Amino acid sequence: MSQPISPELREWLVAQLAAGHSVPALRASMRAAGWHDSATDVALAQLEAGFPNVEVALAPARTEMPGPDLDGAPLYLDAGDRQVQVLQTMRYPRVIVFGNLLSVEECEGLIAAARVRLARSLTVETRTGGEVLNVDRTSDGMFFERGENEIVARLEQRLAMLLRWPLEYGEGLQILRYAPGAQYRPHYDYFDPNEPGTPTILKRGGQRVATLVMYLQEPEQGGATTFPDVGLEVAPVRGTGVFFSYDRPDPVTRTLHGGAPVLAGEKWVATKWLREREFK
Numbered sequence: 001m002s003q004p005i006s007p008e009l010r011e012w013l014v015a016q017l018a019a020g021h022s023v024p025a026l027r028a029s030m031r032a033a034g035w036h037d038s039a040t041d042v043a044l045a046q047l048e049a050g051f052p053n054v055e056v057a058l059a060p061a062r063t064e065m066p067g068p069d070l071d072g073a074p075l076y077l078d079a080g081d082r083q084v085q086v087l088q089t090m091r092y093p094r095v096i097v098f099g100n101l102l103s104v105e106e107c108e109g110l111i112a113a114a115r116v117r118l119a120r121s122l123t124v125e126t127r128t129g130g131e132v133l134n135v136d137r138t139s140d141g142m143f144f145e146r147g148e149n150e151i152v153a154r155l156e157q158r159l160a161m162l163l164r165w166p167l168e169y170g171e172g173l174q175i176l177r178y179a180p181g182a183q184y185r186p187h188y189d190y191f192d193p194n195e196p197g198t199p200t201i202l203k204r205g206g207q208r209v210a211t212l213v214m215y216l217q218e219p220e221q222g223g224a225t226t227f228p229d230v231g232l233e234v235a236p237v238r239g240t241g242v243f244f245s246y247d248r249p250d251p252v253t254r255t256l257h258g259g260a261p262v263l264a265g266e267k268w269v270a271t272k273w274l275r276e277r278e279f280k
């Protein structure tokens with residue numbers, strides 16, 4: 001977990017950058033002075049990657065974040081009723097691809113329960129705090145209540161243990177179906193702090209801090225989850241899932257992501273969003 005940078009170091013870095021020193025030069029002099037702080041590395045990497053907002057890049061990050069315990073580089077993680085595979089990890093942005101997350105029966109059960117309740121997907125309209133039809137997302141979707149049925153409840157317990165985040169901090173599971181041609185254009189899952197509707201949304205559970213997209217049915221072609229900032233594409237393989245977290249509501253997290261167009265077949269996903277506090 002990345003620790004916050006001290007205020008003194010932040011001030012110093014900002015001053016050095018303002019004085020025209022380059023990021024690689026700063027990194028080199030810090031290394032030479034014995035600095036091997038992961039928080040500083042992350043901040044410098046952000047600056048180097050061209051993120052314009054120095055203050056945001058160097059601001060203290062949230063320290064408590066959801067995510068599995070990857071100490072010792074395990075290949076499998078104990079999620080209570082299931083041994084989940086660690087297939088891929090990326091440090092920045094924080095992305096983890098899990099295998100063996102759901103059984104085929106669980107995938108099919110969720111689809112069957114959701115199918116009868118699908119409506120054209122709504123996304124939260126941050127301008128007003130209400131919900132609207134969104135042209136950026138051409139899938140159909142619905143939400144389960146937390147613990148609504150046996151499969152949902154079992155899955156939520158598993159995810160709480162795997163991601164070490166209280167079940168009560170999670171939103172209800174969202175199910176999306178993408179028909180051929182459907183897609184979800186690149187977006188951030190956190191709520192934009194600059195939108196007037198955001199304070200209303202944040203009253204219930206605070207910010208989103210992480211997302212887990214689970215693949216319930218794979219299309220025949222297309223439908224990867226893409227992270228355009230880093231050129232990553234995660235294949236939508238049934239029973240697997242991609243987790244990503246964002247320690248501040250800012251593009252500097254590089255968590256821009258989308259669902260690429262489905263070219264053939266149907267793609268179904270379940271999305272679990274984690275909030276910073278209890279989501280009542």
Ligand SMILES: O=C(O)CCC(=O)C(=O)O
Pocket residue numbers: 176184189213223224225226257258259260269271
């Ligand atoms: O369908 C996908 O691959 C991405 C879904 C997504 O971004 C979301 O549900 O917020």
Ligand SMILES: [Fe+2]
Pocket residue numbers: 187188189211257
């Ligand atoms: Fe998303």
